[in-house]
Every structure is written in structure tokens, then in C-alpha cells.
Amino acid sequence: MTRDYSKFLRPPAKAGESTRTPTILEQLGWRPFFAQQISTEEMEQTPPVRIVEVHRNGFNVLGNGIDTFIPPILDATVGDWLLLDREAPGDSRVLERKSVIKRRAPGSDRTIQLIAANIDTAFIVSSCNQDFNVARLERYIAVAFEAEVSPVIVLTKSDLCETPEQFVDAARGISDLVPVVVLDARGDEPQQRLAEWCKPGQTVAFLGSSGVGKSTLTNALSGNLSIETQAIREDDAKGRHTTTSRKLHVLPGRCAVLDTPGMRELQLTDVETGIANLFSDLHELSTQCRFNDCRHESEPGCAVLQAVEAGEIENLRLRRWRKLLAEDRFNTSSLEQRKAKDKALGKLIREVKKQGQR
Ligand SMILES: Nc1nc2c(ncn2[C@@H]2O[C@H](COP(=O)(O)OP(=O)(O)O)[C@@H](O)[C@H]2O)c(=O)[nH]1
Ligand SMILES: [Mg+2]
Ligand SMILES: [Zn+2]
Structure with missing residues (x-):
């Protein structure tokens, strides 16, 4: 009897692929x-x-x-x-980061909270149920773009939904730059469907509300690390917080996966570029408005409003864009005021100390 050793041999290298085992x-x-x-x-x-x-x-x-x-x-x-x-x-x-995902910290003091560094792909997770919300997805995508992380929309619970296509279509409409994957997060499907982004050496993160399947997806990719997942009540689509700390799971021979706790709110700060990338058509139009500081509300010579009137741009989309821009401006400016204040205070303290030394 001859033994089949083929499974112990490495598969032949494809053109341009290195055969070296990664360190x-x-x-x-x-x-x-x-x-x-x-x-x-x-x-x-x-x-x-x-x-x-x-x-x-x-x-x-x-x-x-x-x-x-x-x-x-x-x-x-x-x-x-x-x-x-x-x-x-x-x-x-x-070390200097390749990318960093951040948000405005919850609470009134408008500081920045770092969510994760050096992520390559952000899987923005929503389920095919009441959790699905275009405005919320846009928020996450703007943050990912700003962070220079590639966003991918992952729609879970396709098995519980009669018409997942309806969610897929809405998600695809958000941006040509963002791929959309719809799946059942349990079982083998995620490993195959997300393989493209989960190559060795890559770092991926799951972001999204509580209960949408982030830990289930992390489990599926890792082939059973038994990360705690929690049952969700069907009636209100609300999951409870089960993930408390952020953990990067390094999977031998595969990628590194970050599971994050559900974020109740993702408040934007300092994401002007991210918003411009996501709403590139609106951003482009706004450069043709008569006034530099046009808010695209009722100003004369507003190129954006003209496009809405002509039916080229959806009014709801314009509203979502304006809302994100206003929120970002507000949080960013108060952050800058705060930095200026801290700086002034630091200077005062140094001067007082100096005087004390005299
Ligand atoms: N039927 C079904 N259940 C899912 C799917 N994804 C997640 N769940 C369930 O939804 C609940 C919440 O999932 P979990 O991964 O803890 O969500 P997380 O809060 O985003 O980490 C768990 O009971 C999962 O088993 C899916 O695609 N299909
Ligand atoms: Mg979780
Ligand atoms: Zn305008």
C-alpha cells in the first residue's frame, strides 16, 4: 500500500506568490x-x-x-x-500607525477614543432586520475611510430573513467603493465568503451594534475560539453586551481578527475626508456652490440643491450628508477649542512653576 503524503506537502506556489512560511x-x-x-x-x-x-x-x-x-x-x-x-x-x-479607527468618546467632554490601530479591513456588520439602517452604516463607513481602512458591509442573519435582497440592494446603494456580503454568520459560510480579506498577515475588525453577530463571525473565522455570543430576542432585535474588552485574535496561518463590543453610538470627530470620500458626488457638487461656506439648505446658487431639484440626488441622502457634516464640524471644533484651552493652561502652569523657582 502506498501512502498519500500529498496533504503534508505544500500546495504549489502560484505565480508571484512566495512559498516562505510567514514569520x-x-x-x-x-x-x-x-x-x-x-x-x-x-x-x-x-x-x-x-x-x-x-x-x-x-x-x-x-x-x-x-x-x-x-x-x-x-x-x-x-x-x-x-x-x-x-x-x-x-x-x-x-510605532507610527498604518491606520487608526477613532470616535468621539461618549459623554460630554468630547475627547477622542481610539478604537483600534493598524486594521486593514473593517467589516461593518448589520443584520437583515430592524438593525439595518443606512445612516448608521454610512457613519461607520465614513470613519473607516477617514482611518484609511477598507470597509466591507457584512449583512448577517440572511437565514432569518425572507427577502435579504432588499437589504443587499440598499447596502449596495451606499457607495461603489464598498463591497457587500450577505450571509449566515453561523457555520462555515463566513470563512469562505470573507476569505478574500482574511489572508495571513492581514488584520480585520468587526464593527457594528450589539447583537448583529460580530462575535459569531469572529468565532466562525477562528474555527471555534468559543467567544461568548448571546441570544437575541427576535421581537426587538436587541442584543445585550457580551464582549467587554477588545481583543485581537491572532489565528495561526490565517489573519488577525478583532471583535469589538457593540457601540451604542458612533459619534464622528475629525472625519471630514471620510465624509467627502463617502459622499464624493455631493462633495464634488458643493465645490460649485456660489458661497464657499454654503450649507446647502436654502442658499442661492447652491449646486447641491439644484441637483436635488433636478432629481439627480436623493433628498434623504442630502439630509444624511448634511447631518454628518454638521456633527463632525461641531465635535471637531469643540475638540480644537479644548486643545487650545489645555495648551493655554499648560503654559500658565509652566509660568507659575518658573516663577516659583525664582
Ligand atoms: N440565525 C442566525 N443567528 C445569528 C446570526 N448571527 C448571529 N446570530 C445570533 O445572534 C446572537 C447575537 O450574536 P453575537 O455574535 O453575540 O452578536 P454581537 O453582539 O455582534 O457580538 C447570537 O445568539 C447569535 O447566535 C445569523 O447569521 N443567523
Ligand atoms: Mg459580541
Ligand atoms: Zn450648496
Whole structure:
């Protein structure tokens, strides 16, 4: 009897594909963009590690032969690459990011909350039920565009819906730049349908409201890490929070996957470019308005309103665009005022200290 060893052999390489097994760092998402930022010497003295888990009192980091817990570092977030300072881990340097997803923190003090760094693809998840909301999807897409992360809309619970096409059509109408996938998040479907974005070395994140299937999708991709998912009541489509901390699951031979807790609100801040990318047609038109600061409400010579009147642009879409622009302007300006205030206060404190030293 001859044995079949074929399954132990690697499949033949396709043209342009390297046969080399990715290193541990590469599997964690390491790539030339980060390597370029450091010297060989630094690489040896302060080895790169990636933040894979965020807790109140610190971070879990992974590297080549490193799996450790370090104190929190200001302004670092899950997905960040650090140069690990072994003596003083809390002083480790954060490498420049390829991308960062952020929002305005909930509450009244309008600060920025970092959601994740160095994500390649953001799967924006909604289910084919009452959760589906074009305005909400647009919000996430604008944030992804601004962060320079590629958004993909994932519509879950196709199995519970009689007419998923209706949701797919509405999602496809949002932007030509955003692919749409509809699936049952349980079982094998996600592995196949999301494979294109989940190659080794890639980092993907699931974003969206609670109960839409983010943890179920993470489970499906990882082939059963048994991440807690929770039953949802059919009548009101409301899920409860089950994911408390953000965790990047590094799947050997596959991608790294970030599951996030459902965000009750995704408030925009500093996403002018993201909004312009998403509503590129409206943005383009607005450059032809008579007034530079046209708000496209009732101003004379407004090219946007003219296009709406001519039936070229949907009025509801115009309204959603205006709402996002106004929100972004408001949050961004108050953030700048705050920064200016903090700066002034810092200066005052330094001067008082100086006087005290005299
Ligand atoms: N039938 C069906 N149930 C799903 C699907 N996706 C998620 N669920 C269920 O919806 C509930 C909430 O899912 P979960 O992954 O915890 O949502 P998360 O809050 O976004 O992480 C769980 O009971 C899942 O089993 C799907 O595509 N089809
Ligand atoms: Mg979850
Ligand atoms: Zn206008």
C-alpha cells in the first residue's frame, strides 16, 4: 500500500506568490511599513510587540517568543505595534500607525477614543432586520475611510430573513467603493465568503451594534475560539453586551481578527475626508456652490440643491450628508477649542512653576 503524503506537502506556489512560511511577526501583522521605522539594533534591543488585548490596568502584547502583560501606555490602543522596553515596559515606544479607527468618546467632554490601530479591513456588520439602517452604516463607513481602512458591509442573519435582497440592494446603494456580503454568520459560510480579506498577515475588525453577530463571525473565522455570543430576542432585535474588552485574535496561518463590543453610538470627530470620500458626488457638487461656506439648505446658487431639484440626488441622502457634516464640524471644533484651552493652561502652569523657582 502506498501512502498519500500529498496533504503534508505544500500546495504549489502560484505565480508571484512566495512559498516562505510567514514569520511569527508577519503572522501578527508585521510588515515593511513598520520595519522601516526602526534600525536592526533597535529591533534587537527593543523587540516589536503588538497589543492584542486592552484591559483597564494594562495591555497583553505578543511578539516573537513574547507573550506578556504590560502597564498601560498613553494613547496606545489594540492593534498598535510597540518597541518593548523590557526594563520599563510602560515607556515602550508606539510605532507610527498604518491606520487608526477613532470616535468621539461618549459623554460630554468630547475627547477622542481610539478604537483600534493598524486594521486593514473593517467589516461593518448589520443584520437583515430592524438593525439595518443606512445612516448608521454610512457613519461607520465614513470613519473607516477617514482611518484609511477598507470597509466591507457584512449583512448577517440572511437565514432569518425572507427577502435579504432588499437589504443587499440598499447596502449596495451606499457607495461603489464598498463591497457587500450577505450571509449566515453561523457555520462555515463566513470563512469562505470573507476569505478574500482574511489572508495571513492581514488584520480585520468587526464593527457594528450589539447583537448583529460580530462575535459569531469572529468565532466562525477562528474555527471555534468559543467567544461568548448571546441570544437575541427576535421581537426587538436587541442584543445585550457580551464582549467587554477588545481583543485581537491572532489565528495561526490565517489573519488577525478583532471583535469589538457593540457601540451604542458612533459619534464622528475629525472625519471630514471620510465624509467627502463617502459622499464624493455631493462633495464634488458643493465645490460649485456660489458661497464657499454654503450649507446647502436654502442658499442661492447652491449646486447641491439644484441637483436635488433636478432629481439627480436623493433628498434623504442630502439630509444624511448634511447631518454628518454638521456633527463632525461641531465635535471637531469643540475638540480644537479644548486643545487650545489645555495648551493655554499648560503654559500658565509652566509660568507659575518658573516663577516659583525664582
Ligand atoms: N440565525 C442566525 N443567528 C445569528 C446570526 N448571527 C448571529 N446570530 C445570533 O445572534 C446572537 C447575537 O450574536 P453575537 O455574535 O453575540 O452578536 P454581537 O453582539 O455582534 O457580538 C447570537 O445568539 C447569535 O447566535 C445569523 O447569521 N443567523
Ligand atoms: Mg459580541
Ligand atoms: Zn450648496
